[in-house]
Amino acid sequence: MMTPALPGTATGCQSAPVLRERGQREVFCGLTGIIWLHRKVQDAFFLVVGSRTCAHLLQSAAGVMVFAEPRFATAIIEERDLAGLADCNDELDRVVDRLLTRRPDIRLLFLVGSCPSEVIKLDLARAAARLSVKHAGATKVLNYSGSGIETTFTEGEDACLAALVADLPADPSAAPALMIVGTLPDVVEDQFVRLFADLGIGPVHVLPARRADAMPAVGPNTRFLLAQPFLGDTARALEDRGAVRIDALFPFGAEGTTQWLHAAAQAFGVDEMHFRRTIAPGRERAKRAIAHSRAALAGKRVTFLPDSQLEVPLARFLATELGMQPVEVGTPYLHRRHLAQELALLPADTLISEGQDVDRQLDRVRAAKPDLTVCGLGLANPLEAEGLTTKWAIELVFSPIHGFDQAGDLAELFARPLRRRDVLRV
Numbered sequence: 001m002m003t004p005a006l007p008g009t010a011t012g013c014q015s016a017p018v019l020r021e022r023g024q025r026e027v028f029c030g031l032t033g034i035i036w037l038h039r040k041v042q043d044a045f046f047l048v049v050g051s052r053t054c055a056h057l058l059q060s061a062a063g064v065m066v067f068a069e070p071r072f073a074t075a076i077i078e079e080r081d082l083a084g085l086a087d088c089n090d091e092l093d094r095v096v097d098r099l100l101t102r103r104p105d106i107r108l109l110f111l112v113g114s115c116p117s118e119v120i121k122l123d124l125a126r127a128a129a130r131l132s133v134k135h136a137g138a139t140k141v142l143n144y145s146g147s148g149i150e151t152t153f154t155e156g157e158d159a160c161l162a163a164l165v166a167d168l169p170a171d172p173s174a175a176p177a178l179m180i181v182g183t184l185p186d187v188v189e190d191q192f193v194r195l196f197a198d199l200g201i202g203p204v205h206v207l208p209a210r211r212a213d214a215m216p217a218v219g220p221n222t223r224f225l226l227a228q229p230f231l232g233d234t235a236r237a238l239e240d241r242g243a244v245r246i247d248a249l250f251p252f253g254a255e256g257t258t259q260w261l262h263a264a265a266q267a268f269g270v271d272e273m274h275f276r277r278t279i280a281p282g283r284e285r286a287k288r289a290i291a292h293s294r295a296a297l298a299g300k301r302v303t304f305l306p307d308s309q310l311e312v313p314l315a316r317f318l319a320t321e322l323g324m325q326p327v328e329v330g331t332p333y334l335h336r337r338h339l340a341q342e343l344a345l346l347p348a349d350t351l352i353s354e355g356q357d358v359d360r361q362l363d364r365v366r367a368a369k370p371d372l373t374v375c376g377l378g379l380a381n382p383l384e385a386e387g388l389t390t391k392w393a394i395e396l397v398f399s400p401i402h403g404f405d406q407a408g409d410l411a412e413l414f415a416r417p418l419r420r421r422d423v424l425r426v
């Protein structure tokens with residue numbers, strides 16, 4: 001059966017009650033997104049206006065580039081800035097001037113807000129507008145917040161892309177264009193672009209583009225597909241510019257990828273037989289690759305602690321394509337509209353939770369004793385010490401996991417900790 005299941009009625013967890021929790025959270029802040037964003041947009045620079053803590057987070061998470069010119073840095077807010085003894089705007093202008101004089105290759109500069117800049121209410125939107133005028137013709141300056149007060153982990157990318165959307169040129173053409181939205185590794189992006197070309201869908205644009213001057217235009221003829229489930233603000237900003245979202249599953253696994261492509265194919269009037277023929281080789285490759293992990297995962301119980309907002313689509317992939325049983329699927333934010341099709345495919349007895357109260361959640365994990373717990377770095381070691389098997393959620397963000405050709409690797413990421421556990425038990 002080639003046609004993907006299209007949930008038409010409310011089933012699974014689509015209308016299930018959601019446990020909402022507001023307590024202590026164990027997640028990285030939105031600055032983390034700089035780690036993958038700076039690799040994607042190759043002439044952009046991310047200047048965090050923050051503290052030494054922010055600088056340490058970035059340097060330890062992204063590594064220090066010794067041989068290359070770095071494309072992110074932190075303008076440290078010192079104590080005298082915090083005490084209001086110095087004019088932060090003058091200092092920021094001086095830092096930006098020095099940076100752009102030394103690095104004329106920077107075409108797009110993001111001023112990234114942090115907890116300290118939020119606390120002293122430094123107006124980075126005004127600073128970006130002022131600096132954009134000053135450096136017009138050479139460098140565009142935009143701003144967004146990665147502050148831990150306002151954002152968690154993947155929301156930094158959402159805030160960054162939403163800032164980009166506001167700056168995209170208007171699309172004057174009357175013909176529909178497809179926009180893939182969300183940062184993907186280049187190799188995965190190229191696979192999708194090739195598949196859309198083979199399907200006869202075009203023009204296809206991606207947001208973010210690899211270069212500042214290649215950012216796509218947007219307008220009422222833009223049809224966009226979200227590649228990541230954490231882009232609520234970006235989607236809203238695109239809709240405000242007239243673009244229309246194509247509702248789809250997210251492209252994880254053979255089924256998710258098929259349905260994601262199928263939704264676009266339907267929106268662009270692609271012949272059904274042509275669609276089936278075009279995707280068949282990739283879909284079959286994905287199914288064969290996934291099958292290798294099935295024996296390790298089928299029938300196993302899995303809990304997701306809230307981390308990256310990838311939790312719901314990944315739980316759907318594990319449940320529908322690998323026979324796993326989701327116990328609790330926690331997510332920092334639940335975007336019901338964007339995840340409606342995903343929720344409909346989760347088993348009805350899955351507990352969906354939004355937000356976090358970490359101690360209560362850990363109590364539930366200890367009581368349920370799932371075979372696998374997907375969680376943040378800080379929680380993994382203590383849980384392992386208690387005899388639970390864990391998977392670092394962050395690995396799922398840094399690994400290429402979208403699309404047909406990555407589906408086997410995605411399944412393997414979950415199978416590996418279970419195999420390791422079995423080996424250690426022998």
Ligand code: SF4
Nearest residue numbers: 029054114115147148
């Ligand atoms: S933005 Fe806030 S949470 Fe993130 S590293 Fe800086 S101080 Fe810490």
